[in-house]
Amino acid sequence: xxxxxxxxxxxxxxxxxxxxxxxxxxxxxxxxxxxxxxxxxxxxxxxxxxxxxxxxxxxxxxxxxxxxxxxxxxxxxxxxxxxxxxxxxxxxxxxxxxxxxxxxxxxxxxxxxxxxxxxxxxxxxxxxxxxxxxxxxxxxxxxxxxxxxxxxxxxxxxxxxxxxxxxxxxxxxxxxxxxxxxxxxxxxxxxxxxxxxxxxxxxxxxxxxxxxxxxxxxxxxxxxxxxxxxxxxxxxxxxxxxxxxxxxxxxxxxxxxxxxxxxxxxxxxxxxxx
Amino acid sequence: xxxxxxxxxxxxxxxxxxxxxxxxxxxxxxxxxxxxxxxxxxxxxxxxxxxxxxxxxxxxxxxxxxxxxxxxxxxxxxxxxxxxxxxxxxxxxxxxxxxxxxxxxxxxxxxxxxxxxxxxxxxxxxxxxxxxxxxxxxxxxxxxxxxxxxxxxxxxxxxxxxxxxxxxxxxxxxxxxxxxxxxxxxxxxxxxxxxxxxxxxxxxxxxxxxxxxxxxxxxxxxxxxxxxxxxxxxxxxxxxxxxxxxxxxxxxxxxxxxxxxxxxxxxxxxxxxx
Numbered sequence: 001x002x003x004x005x006x007x008x009x010x011x012x013x014x015x016x017x018x019x020x021x022x023x024x025x026x027x028x029x030x031x032x033x034x035x036x037x038x039x040x041x042x043x044x045x046x047x048x049x050x051x052x053x054x055x056x057x058x059x060x061x062x063x064x065x066x067x068x069x070x071x072x073x074x075x076x077x078x079x080x081x082x083x084x085x086x087x088x089x090x091x092x093x094x095x096x097x098x099x100x101x102x103x104x105x106x107x108x109x110x111x112x113x114x115x116x117x118x119x120x121x122x123x124x125x126x127x128x129x130x131x132x133x134x135x136x137x138x139x140x141x142x143x144x145x146x147x148x149x150x151x152x153x154x155x156x157x158x159x160x161x162x163x164x165x166x167x168x169x170x171x172x173x174x175x176x177x178x179x180x181x182x183x184x185x186x187x188x189x190x191x192x193x194x195x196x197x198x199x200x201x202x203x204x205x206x207x208x209x210x211x212x213x214x215x216x217x218x219x220x221x222x223x224x225x226x227x228x229x230x231x232x233x234x235x236x237x238x239x240x241x242x243x244x245x246x247x248x249x250x251x252x253x254x255x256x257x258x259x260x261x262x263x264x265x266x267x268x269x270x271x272x273x274x
Numbered sequence: 275x276x277x278x279x280x281x282x283x284x285x286x287x288x289x290x291x292x293x294x295x296x297x298x299x300x301x302x303x304x305x306x307x308x309x310x311x312x313x314x315x316x317x318x319x320x321x322x323x324x325x326x327x328x329x330x331x332x333x334x335x336x337x338x339x340x341x342x343x344x345x346x347x348x349x350x351x352x353x354x355x356x357x358x359x360x361x362x363x364x365x366x367x368x369x370x371x372x373x374x375x376x377x378x379x380x381x382x383x384x385x386x387x388x389x390x391x392x393x394x395x396x397x398x399x400x401x402x403x404x405x406x407x408x409x410x411x412x413x414x415x416x417x418x419x420x421x422x423x424x425x426x427x428x429x430x431x432x433x434x435x436x437x438x439x440x441x442x443x444x445x446x447x448x449x450x451x452x453x454x455x456x457x458x459x460x461x462x463x464x465x466x467x468x469x470x471x472x473x474x475x476x477x478x479x480x481x482x483x484x485x486x487x488x489x490x491x492x493x494x495x496x497x498x499x500x501x502x503x504x505x506x507x508x509x510x511x512x513x514x515x516x517x518x519x520x521x522x523x524x525x526x527x528x529x530x531x532x533x534x535x536x537x538x539x540x541x542x543x544x545x546x547x548x
Contacts, residue, residue, distance in 0.1 A: 001454065002361055009357040010369065012350060015398070016422065017375050020387040023397055027390060066296045073289035085293075087533075091301060094529045096483030098503035099522045102510065103304035106311055111515050113307050137300055161282055170284035192377075199380025201486030202503060206510060219382040219486065226386060226490065235390075238383040245378040252378070253371045 024242045027235035039233040040240070047213040048221035049240065051129070055204075055217060056197040059136045063193055067144025068186070072174070074145075075152035076160070086149065092141045101135045101206025108134075127209030132217065135203040140193045147189030151182050184259045188252065195248040199241055305526075312523045315516060324520040328496050329505055333524070336502040339413065340481035343420035347477045348470060350421075351428025358429070359436040376425045384422055385490030389415065392491075413499065415491040420481040427480065428473035435469040435543075468543035475539055479532040483525070 028036050039045065074085060092100065106112050108125040118125060125131045159181070163173040179186075201219040208215045212224060218237060225234035312320065323329065358370050376384065392399045392409035399410060409415045439462070447457040485503040493499045496508065502525055509518035 005353065005357050006361055006363055009354050010365070013354070013369055013372055016425070017372055019397060020384065020391055020422070021375070021379075023387045023391050024383060026397075027387070066293070069289045070293040070297075073286060073293045076283050077286050077290075079290075085297075087537075088297060088301065091305075094479060094483075094533045095305075096485065096503055096525050096529065098485050098506050099308075099483075099525055102506060102518060102522050103308045105510065106308045106515070106519065107304045109515070111513070113311070134300075138304070141300055157283055164282060164284075173283075174285075195378055195380075199382070201380065201382045205485075206507070219380050222382045222386060223489075231390075234386060238386050241380045241383045245375065245380070245383070248378040249371060249374060252374065253367075 021242060021246075024235055024238050027231060028239040030235070031232050035232050036236050036239075039230070039236040042233065044213045044216065045218075045221055045225075045233070045237055048216045048218045048237070051132075051216065052198050052218040055129070055132055055136050056194055058133045059140055059197045060190060060194050062137060063140055064144050064186075064190055066141075067148055067189060070145045071148035071152050071182075072178070074149050076157050089145050089149075090142050092138050095138075097139060097200065097202025098206055100138045101203040104131055104134050104138070104207055126207050127211075128215060131207035132204050132215065135207045136197050136200050139200050139203050140197045143193035143196065144186065144189035147185050147192070148182055151185040152178070155181055184255050184262060188255045188259070191248055191251050191255070195244060198244055308519055308522065308526075311516075312519050315520065319516070320520050320523075323509075323517040324524050328500070329502075329521055329524070331497045332500050332502045332505045332521075335413070335416070335499065336482055337528075339416045339420055339501070340478050340484075342417045343424060343481045344474050344478040346417070346421045347424055347428045348474045351425070351473060351477075352432060352466070352470065355429045355432035355436055359433055373426050373429050376423050381423060381484065381486030382490070385419055385487035388419055388422060388487065389491040392418065410491060411493045411499075416488055416499070416501065419487040419491045420484055423484050423487050424477035424480040427476040428470065431469050431473035431476065432466060435466060439465065468539060472536060472539040472543050475532060475536045479529060479536065482528060482532070 070089060074082060074089075105126055108114055108118060108131065110119065110126070112126070125134070159177050160173050163177045164170075168176070199219055200217075201223075204217055205220060205223075208217065208220055210216060210220060210224065212221075216224060218241060222234050222237045222241075225237060354369075354373065358366065358373075389410050390396050392402065392415060394400070394403050394410075396410070402409065407414075409418050443461055443465075444457050447461045448454075452460065483503070485501070485507075488501055489504065492501070492504075494504055496505075500508070502521065506518045506521050506525075509515075509521065
């Protein structure tokens with residue numbers, strides 16, 4: 001029984017998860033290494049890699065700062081409507097990516113709420129980079145906050161109160177007491193946030209305009225190449241994102257192990273705390 | 275607003291102000307704009323688009339395929355969670371880490387590689403197509419893609435419950451003469467049910483909103499193989515903003531209903547665990 005179940009689980013994960021992954025690299029290399037290199041060197045593909053990195057470089061820090069600040073406000077204080085606030089922070093997770101993109105078109109598009117105002121000032125948000133950043137900001141909004149809030153709630157505020165009593169300023173308390181105790185959780189949230197920011201498809205697809213070399217992110221580039229029947233090109237671009245997924249998974253597993261170690265150590269230490 | 279013991283910490287006003295401002299700007303304002311825009315439509319206009327034949331066909335496909343995918347995940351996810359928590363075998367940690375792979379892999383890559391795998395010349399298609407199992411560019415393929423992207427939910431909700439589960443209960447049942455299957459069905463399954471339903475609902479919610487992976491593996495024909503996010507995309511491509519918004523509001527209402535269900539299920543599940 002035991003062997004059958006383990007065999008079934010391994011076979012299922014192998015066929016359903018490992019084979020698709022291996023297939024990405026196999027198809028990318030289908031015409032050999034030079035063809036792989038050549039398709040990655042295509043100017044439009046390179047431009048899409050640059051744009052994807054740039055969008056992630058805008059979104060991750062903004063949502064990181066928000067996550068830390070929101071976690072402080074939510075986890076360290078008691079106030080009415082806390083549960084509602086947490087639900088609202090989590091809200092972007094339950095909105096379909098395409099709808100996430102659409103709401104920004106409704107705000108900033110030519111027929112949108114602010115459309116005429118923006119048009120008069122020659123500011124373009126939709127079908128340009130700002131729209132892509134905004135849509136990505138929305139879909140990656142909860143990652144850091146939802147990782148930190150339960151962590152900081154569980155740790156309570158005794159250590160912070162002690163630091164304040166000893167004369168530390170609010171910022172010093174945060175910097176030297178709170179931040180070190182949540183650093184692994186913070187990094188965990190950042191890694192997941194980054195993976196989603198670089199891989200987001202639906203929301204970005206709505207606001208991008210799909211201009212090759214200008215507003216095409218790496219996932220959109222894959223779609224374009226696929227539509228043009230350039231299999232090697234599409235899979236080469238996909239291989240970059242598959243590598244991103246593997247790195248994310250590796251870091252995530254490593255961080256979970258770190259957190260577990262730290263947690264075990266923390267439990268051993270706690271009796272000696274005042 | 276801050277009360278009781280946590281109030282000695284500084285920075286509540288500042289951090290709460292920033293949290294609400296950022297949440298308002300990035301999430302609530304654009305979502306609100308969509309809802310306000312839609313309320314300016316008449317009921318007749320709204321109904322004509324939101325419940326048009328094309329939209330209804332898409333709802334049927336979206337919810338039907340998502341239901342099938344979530345059901346598949348309920349069975350396979352229970353198997354995976356069971357094997358990962360109950361048995362120790364070489365490669366278990368690797369298998370456990372791999373379960374998160376669909377979360378880390380951008381959906382466009384998942385769709386691209388699955389469509390290729392199941393096509394006539396693909397690694398899996400070359401065995402399946404002669405058996406008349408066609409998964410690329412069919413409804414079955416949509417179910418496959420949705421199962422892939424929502425795979426981790428059931429496993430990750432069941433794992434902690436199975437880890438805490440008292441093996442003594444199963445041993446007692448076995449001592450009283452229950453067979454393996456009887457023990458699983460009458461002792462284990464009822465205790466798992468709340469968590470299993472939560473995982474099912476989470477997987478269902480994810481599948482309903484999914485866009486990226488599906489468009490690669492579907493033929494995307496209106497009335498036949500078009501999922502709801504594609505209907506929104508279709509209206510947007512024709513600059514029919516009002517129609518896109520009407521369908522989007524139906525999707526938002528559906529995700530809201532699922533969100534409420536998940537919250538209720540989680541409350542039920544936590545009552546069982548105590």
